[in-house]
Amino acid sequence: MSRTIPASLDAFWLAEAIRLREEQAGPLEDAEARRRAIAGGGDLQQRILARAAWIGGREGLVDAQRSAHQGAALALLALALVALASGAGLAVAALGDGQRPVNVFWALAGLLGLNLVSLLGWGLGLCLGGETSGALGRLWLWLSGALARGARGAQLAPALLVLLGRRRLARWGLGWLVHGLWLLALLAALAVLLALLATRRYGFVWETTLLQPDTFVGLTRALGYLPAWLGFPSPDPATVRASGDGMLAADAARHAWAGWLAGVLTVYGVLPRLLLAAFCGWRWRRGVARLALDLSDPGYVLLGERLMPASERLGVSDPAPESLPTPPASGPSDGRQGALLVAVELDERPWPPALPATVADAGVLDDSAQRRHLLEQLTRHPPGRLAIACDPRRSPDRGTLALLGELARCAGATRVWLLPAPPGEALDPARLDDWRRALDTLGLAHDQASPLPWLETGDD
Structure with missing residues (x-):
């Protein structure tokens, strides 16, 4: 590119x-x-x-895009705050106030249950080839649109969906966002969990009516196998069996259960979301880099x-027309040089006036072909100073004003010369005021005095 x-x-x-x-x-x-x-x-x-x-x-579509970006950022900030608060709330709800023993498997279900359901839904959608944004992704999209105040351009949203749909990028972009928000919530839950375990004294139990104690021993060992590789403690079988009969007062048992709970949350909650967020982010950036119309x-x-x-497609078969002369002059720093005088739709006036050697004459623009040719030349070779002569006996119609705006955008500095009336005639003051108001609206400098000294030297 x-x-x-x-x-x-x-x-x-x-x-x-x-x-x-x-x-x-x-x-x-x-x-x-x-x-x-x-x-x-x-x-x-x-x-x-x-x-x-x-x-x-x-x-105004660029402004609409900017507004859409602002709405998306505000929606993401709002969801991030909700994720932090939700994660902290999960940890507090799982452990309680410390007055009663903590049922470790109920606490684990409260910390990881909804996360695992969401993760399973995302993976199922990915395997089935559908979109995997989920409710959280759709909520962000809705909030982004609601917060994009003053956004113009009804085609922006469908255009983005069409563009991203070509390479199935929506799933990776929204996946990056969803996994990132879940990661934020789980990190908040882990931080609050560790803070509560460090500042309160909790006892841990498990309870059952139908299952055998060996079932909980096997489940505890299976869930604690991977966390043990990362250094998290795990209760031994004797501690697990004893915890089914009641809360153990031994500090070693409390420490083992607390470490096991934090390790399971880290390995089966935080790490999968971290890896999936990184993977979706990589796929998103890779896909965006390969976008094409x-x-x-x-x-x-x-x-x-x-x-x-x-x-350009077939090769030039005829010599290019001569470009407008651009005499050397000290132009602005953007590389635009030279001085040029052009007239627009003059009625039976002698033209051009006597010009200094450093000022070029672009003639009189009377038809669309001449206008198009001059604009193409000025686009390729923009002058440093441009004076546009207009006959204020004519009305300032929209077509003429649009042309003046286009010409002005091609030059470093522009002035409009409102020509004086020919000998024996007088200008209509009301029409002259119309010209002045229209040019002021366009932001174009204008005067009835000759701009030739300014064209020649750049100084009044």
Whole structure:
């Protein structure tokens, strides 16, 4: 990808949103966007992304994306706080206040039961090939949309789903989020569990009516096998059998049961979520790095015919037209140099005036072909200073004002020259005020005095 147009997820997302919008409401006006995309060069995908970036900024979709990001971040923060509070609550509920013995297997079920059910649902969805976001992922999506205040662009959400669906990235992105939230909850539970065990004196028992003591001995040994590899203590068979008859007062028994409970929570709760979050994050980043537009889509095929001119696809067969002269001058630091004077729709006026040697004349723009040709030239060779002469006897219609805006965006600095009336005529003050208000709205400097000294030297 070109370094001037980074192939980020947002760039592809914006291009998809504009494609869907044009499919539903028809093509958008994109003459300036296409000119800039073609002038930037690159392959078809790069030009589509450049066009989308320009149109997205104009139509407010970039702001809508920014709002969507803010909503997603706020939703994630809210869910993270809920996860921390829920994890802490699970630990407190599992151990109680220390006044009564802790049933170790009921405590373990309270700490890991819902987590294991969620994990089983995620794995089943993954094996069946469906989406694996679960209720937590859907809740985050809903909260993100609700918190994205003022977001414009109804096509943003479906465009993102279409884009991520091509490489099945939604499952990995949402999986990363869901496992991360569960990991946060389990870490909070483990931290509170250890804090309670360190500051309170708990006794541990197990109880049964149907099962034999050997069943609990085998279950305790099986669950404690992997934690023992990490150094967590585990009660011996005699301690397990004795705990079925009542709470043991020996500190060694309390320590063994507490270590066993913390070890099982770590190995069967925290570690699986940590590994799955890392795996989903790796798959997500890998998939995003390989994202590409589906250039076989009919919408992009039509764009290809407009963004890849035949002269570029087949080779140039005729000499290129002469570019506008750009006499050397000390231009701005962005590389724009030279001074240029252009007129828009003049009625029977002698043109051009006598120009200094350092100021080039771009003629009079009377039709769309001339405008398009000049804009293409200015996109490739932007001048440092541009003066646009307008006849204030005409009304400032929207087409002319749009042209002035496009011309101004191609130059380092722009001034509009409101020409004085020819000898024997007078300007309409109301129409002149209309011009001034319109140019002020566009943010363009304007004056009735000649801009030639400014064009020549850059100084009034």
